[in-house]
Amino acid sequence: MRLLPLLLAGLLVCAVQAQDAPQDDSQRYVVDIELQTIDEFQQLLERAEQLLLDGTVSQEDPSEVTFLLHGPVLRSLLRQNYLSNKATVDLAASLSALGVIDIKACRTWMGGNGVDEEDLQPFIETVAYATAELQRLRRENNYLYF
Numbered sequence: 001m002r003l004l005p006l007l008l009a010g011l012l013v014c015a016v017q018a019q020d021a022p023q024d025d026s027q028r029y030v031v032d033i034e035l036q037t038i039d040e041f042q043q044l045l046e047r048a049e050q051l052l053l054d055g056t057v058s059q060e061d062p063s064e065v066t067f068l069l070h071g072p073v074l075r076s077l078l079r080q081n082y083l084s085n086k087a088t089v090d091l092a093a094s095l096s097a098l099g100v101i102d103i104k105a106c107r108t109w110m111g112g113n114g115v116d117e118e119d120l121q122p123f124i125e126t127v128a129y130a131t132a133e134l135q136r137l138r139r140e141n142n143y144l145y146f
Helices: 004-020 038-053 083-097 107-112 130-141
Strands: 028-033 065-069 101-106 125-127 143-145
Touching: 028 130, 038 065, 038 083, 065 130, 083 101, 101 107, 101 130, 107 125, 125 130, 130 143
Parallel strands: 028 065, 028 143, 065 101, 101 125
Antiparallel strands: none
């Protein structure tokens, strides 16, 4: 089953709801993503970029969407794979630097799959366990899960 169309739709719905809802500085979104390919991740990033270009999200506020990544896509985001995935990595770095998104990688998945934290791109944060981080963000920071 492909989750990408559902995730893209969820991102769009949440962005539209955020635009229509009364402004609440504490309202943020978190996505728990186990993507298989860099192409799937590229599509999510392009959608986030379009939301920025459309003015739906702002670079002046703290990131409205946090991606919690685990799964094979993390291998594509390693420093040694930069040249093979340059367009996607550059877009992710740009959106991260602009404050549109936060990208966090699950150290538990990485440890079980031979991915070293120091090999990740510098804009990717790590968390001990994606599920625990998801719960923490929802509990402590009022993040909505979609």
